[in-house]
Amino acid sequence: MDPQLSQRSRLQQPKPESVSQIKRSDPWFDDGTVIIQAGDTQFRAYRGILTVCSPIFQDMFSIPQPTAEAELVDGCPVVHVSDSAEDWQYVLRALCERRYVSLGGSLSLSVIAAFLRLGRKYEIAQLHTEALTRLNYEFPSTLEKCEEMVYSTMIEDDRPLASLVFEVIELAHEHNLRHLLPWAYTVCCHHITFEDIFGTFDLDNGRRIKLANDDQRICIIGWRDLVSVQTKLPFFWLSNDGNPIWDELVAACSSKRRCIAARQKLRDEIFCHGESPKCCAMTFWDTEWGVDMCGVCGAEAKEMHHQALVKLWYRLPTIFGLPGWDKIHEE
Numbered sequence: 615m616d617p618q619l620s621q622r623s624r625l626q627q628p629k630p631e632s633v634s635q636i637k638r639s640d641p642w643f644d645d646g647t648v649i650i651q652a653g654d655t656q657f658r659a660y661r662g663i664l665t666v667c668s669p670i671f672q673d674m675f676s677i678p679q680p681t682a683e684a685e686l687v688d689g690c691p692v693v694h695v696s697d698s699a700e701d702w703q704y705v706l707r708a709l710c711e712r713r714y715v716s717l718g719g720s721l722s723l724s725v726i727a728a729f730l731r732l733g734r735k736y737e738i739a740q741l742h743t744e745a746l747t748r749l750n751y752e753f754p755s756t757l758e759k760c761e762e763m764v765y766s767t768m769i770e771d772d773r774p775l776a777s778l779v780f781e782v783i784e785l786a787h788e789h790n791l792r793h794l795l796p797w798a799y800t801v802c803c804h805h806i807t808f809e810d811i812f813g814t815f816d817l818d819n820g821r822r823i824k825l826a827n828d829d830q831r832i833c834i835i836g837w838r839d840l841v842s843v844q845t846k847l848p849f850f851w852l853s854n855d856g857n858p859i860w861d862e863l864v865a866a867c868s869s870k871r872r873c874i875a876a877r878q879k880l881r882d883e884i885f886c887h888g889e890s891p892k893c894c895a896m897t898f899w900d901t902e903w904g905v906d907m908c909g910v911c912g913a914e915a916k917e918m919h920h921q922a923l924v925k926l927w928y929r930l931p932t933i934f935g936l937p938g939w940d941k942i943h944e945e
């Protein structure tokens with residue numbers, strides 16, 4: 615259904631599909647009071663539930679339908695919608711069966727995307743919020759939230775990470791959720807190979823997903839900029855030569871040779887993986903990094919790392935061609 619179209623005419627207009635092509639799908643309540651038809655799939659649900667949850671359906675159902683002209687199935691009016699049957703199945707299961715949402719736990723991205731799309735279109739605030747809560751958690755827009763985040767606790771999906779992040783980027787563009795993009799692009803730079811950045815992924819529901827050309831370009835340029843900045847900002851503490859902090863700390867450091875060697879070793883471990891450098895610019899401090907340095911150097915390195923991450927976080931959106939955080943948060 616398109617809310618901007620005449621709701622009355624949508625309810626009354628018989629559709630050309632022949633009856634034999636129509637499939638009945640779950641949820642189908644025998645005592646349901648309305649048929650939702652998406653493509654050639656029908657669901658039987660309750661007008662009352664849709665009315666309570668969606669102001670759009672409330673308005674639609676408040677218009678009396680002339681019974682002589684209404685399209686009926688098993689005595690129920692048929693509402694034709696232009697969305698996918700898969701999205702409607704998730705939404706009706708959530709609204710009529712309390713599935714997916716009752717425990718506030720993790721959801722697959724397909725369910726989250728359906729909640730976001732239909733929640734926004736039909737103003738089903740509860741489902742829209744369920745979707746945003748999970749996306750905002752996994753793709754945070756403050757450094758503090760980013761540090762608190764534990765991966766894969768709100769979005770659980772066994773598909774490849776690349777296809778998941780690409781779909782989040784697609785949703786962020788479609789729904790004007792630009793605050794999700796800096797971290798989504800960062801995940802691409804940190805964890806997704808160049809081959810996959812340009813790759814296409816087949817989803818279980820038959821959809822194919824790939825990054826748009828602009829997003830591919832943003833990821834490649836962002837990767838280059840993050841790799842170039844990571845040794846100057848977050849991991850500057852790994853530089854022994856020409857680093858004024860270490861020069862100043864010579865007297866306080868209890869084992870200068872050991873600490874220099876520890877930093878050289880870490881530098882190799884963190885950046886040198888295979889033939890190309892590793893992008894890990896927005897990686898938070900790992901307590902393991904401090905264990906081979908003396909206490910003074912370890913504490914100083916941790917503090918330098920944190921201060922530099924704060925600076926890099928501030929610049930993160932602009933590295934990916936977006937306006938600054940202030941502007942993004944105003945949206």
Ligand SMILES: [Zn+2]
Pocket residue numbers: 867868869870873907908909910911912
């Ligand atoms: Zn030291």
